[in-house]
Amino acid sequence: MSDRLTLPLADLHGSLADPLLDAMTFLNEVTERYPDALSFAPGRPHEGFFETDSVAEYLEVYLDHLRERGLTEAQVRTALFQYGPTKGIIGDLIARTLANDEGLTVDPASVVVTVGAQEGMLLVLRALCAGPQDVLLVSSPCYVGVTGAARLLDIATVPVPEGDPAALAATARRLRAEGRRPRALYVVPDFANPSGTSMPVEARAELLEVAAAEGLLVIEDNPYGFFAREPGERPTLKALDHRQQVVYLGSFAKTCFPGARLGYLIADQVVRAPDGSTTLLADQLAKLKSMTTVNTPALSQAVIGGLLIAHDFRLREANAPATAYYAANLTTLLTELERHFPAAERERLGVGWNEPEGGYFTVLTVPFTADTAAMERCAAKYGVLWTPMADFYPDGGGEHRLRLSISALTADQITDGVARLADFVRAEAG
Structure with a gap:
């Protein structure tokens, strides 16, 4: 030895x-x-x-949904047991749920279903930060999952006081003066982990204006927004986003169950290639995903999809x-x-x-x-x-x-x- x-x-x-x-x-x-x-x-x-019996029930609801769409039993079997599309198989169901719960109009093509929101963070950071001069701004205090993901990818992070748009602008300008490129801001506007604080509506609008003026994308992470005492009191940043500057991270860990390990992202930004052709940022993120987790387990997607269908695409009520x-x-x-x-x-x-x-x-x-x-x-x-x-x-x-x-x-x-x-x-x- x-x-x-x-x-x-x-x-x-x-x-x-x-x-x-x-x-x-x-x-x-x-x-x-x-x-x-x-x-x-x-x-x-x-x-x-949690009820263990509900897993089988929701799975059957989703399989019935596929049959009602006209899939044969062979196609249903393939959808459940085989590798599936990299972007996922329940993007349309997620889009319908977001319309009901958040007032968001989402093209299913802009949805990527991920292995938890953590994978979404890794994909977005890898795509947005292209070189050593690129910097991720993070609200401070900040969820360690995103700073840890940045560390894995050798991406520098710079903290900005939580909920302070003026500090965001000052920090972005300072970094550019130093020859660095502030690329995006990561923020949890609702009941943030770890602070528990929420951004007022006025601060949300101001943050989006500052981000636009400074050329920043905003990465909005929203795992806790469903647990407001008064639902709908504060719109998400994505609901206020009229410039397609917000990449939205969602999770079913808190609203459904963590063991499914299911999250999603909305990346409706347009990406232009050197030849002038365009795609969605979601399509580019799917390329990265194809080389990491390949695709998100169909079984988890089927169970969560069945849950969404069973509750009429209204998770807030559920x-x-x-x-x-x-x-x-x-x-x-x-x-x-x-x-x-x-x-x-x-x-x-x-x-x-x-x-x-x-x-x-x-x-x-x-x-x-x-x-x-x-x-x-x-x-x-x-x-x-x-x-x-x-x-x-x-x-x-x-x-x-x-x-x-x-x-x-x-x-x-x-x-x-x-x-x-x-x-x-x-x-x-x-």
């Missing part, structure tokens, strides 16, 4: 030594180490809304019980934080939190360093897990903040968890 090949980490891609790539894995591992801890860490949907559940959980969290940290004690300890209007996440500010070591102390001694915020700040920051997610817990667990967390915060502050 002495001559067994060993690969020096320094000889592998630099991203493998980046602590950022360990962030998601660490949270999974620490949860396994403390299985009895109440966990405010995972950003996953509540399992009480998710109404989940939306109410998460809203009630969020109210419980905020109420319990207020009860355990009344105003006088908040001021004395230096504790505070934001109050999102929906979604999964709230950010708690504490007077100590809320790092992974602190999280493990909290889990071991107080039986509570949470997520450190520092990994979500590309240029540093967030050391005194932690993310609390309410999606996977019950109201009673949240009540118990906040009481334990309050004891931990007081102990650390003391």
Whole structure:
């Protein structure tokens, strides 16, 4: 065994030594180490809304849909079991759903069905960033999935304060003055991960104007928009997009179930070749996909397609019980934080939190360093897990903040968890 090949980490891609790539894995591992801890860490949907029998039911609904379209049994079998079109087989069903839920008029040809929204991020970044001078702007704090994807592709990221169009313009101009090319802005306008904040309508319109003036595309990621207390209160950036400057990323992980690993992107931008011919950006992204995952599993598409058909292409209505559940959980969290940290004690300890209007996440500010070591102390001694915020700040920051997610817990667990967390915060502050 002495001559067994060993690969020096320094000889592998630099991203493998980046602590950022360990962030998601660490949270999974620490949860396994403390299985009895109440966990405010995972950003996953509540399992009480899943029924195993529904998978077979939705699959049969989709197969019946194909038969009603006139496909023979042999063609139905091929559609389910064989490799399919790279752009996917349910783009038309997704387009119909977006029309109902988001007021979006989408050409199915502009839809690419992806293996989760994460693949969509990789495809878009790979296509848009062509050279070392290209830069991706990201709202800060930012979801680690997109900064991690950029790191894998050797794409530089530059943070912009969340929801600040003026800062976006200033940053883009500074980068151009340095000889770099700001290419796109990644943003989660609704109940962002990790901050839980949402952009006001006025800021959305201003952001699109600034992006147009600075020649930027906008990559809008919208996994949580369905969970608004008041549906339709704020239109998506894509719904406000009159210049085809927004590439839209969607996911069925939160609205249907994560195990399907199904996402999609809308890329209706026109791409002009040197000979003058044109295609959609979606077609160019499909080329990239053909060399990565080849196509998205037809079985997952069939199940999600059947779910969309069964609910008359209206996911907002289908998710109404989940939306109410998460809203009630969020109210419980905020109420319990207020009860355990009344105003006088908040001021004395230096504790505070934001109050999102929906979604999964709230950010708690504490007077100590809320790092992974602190999280493990909290889990071991107080039986509570949470997520450190520092990994979500590309240029540093967030050391005194932690993310609390309410999606996977019950109201009673949240009540118990906040009481334990309050004891931990007081102990650390003391």
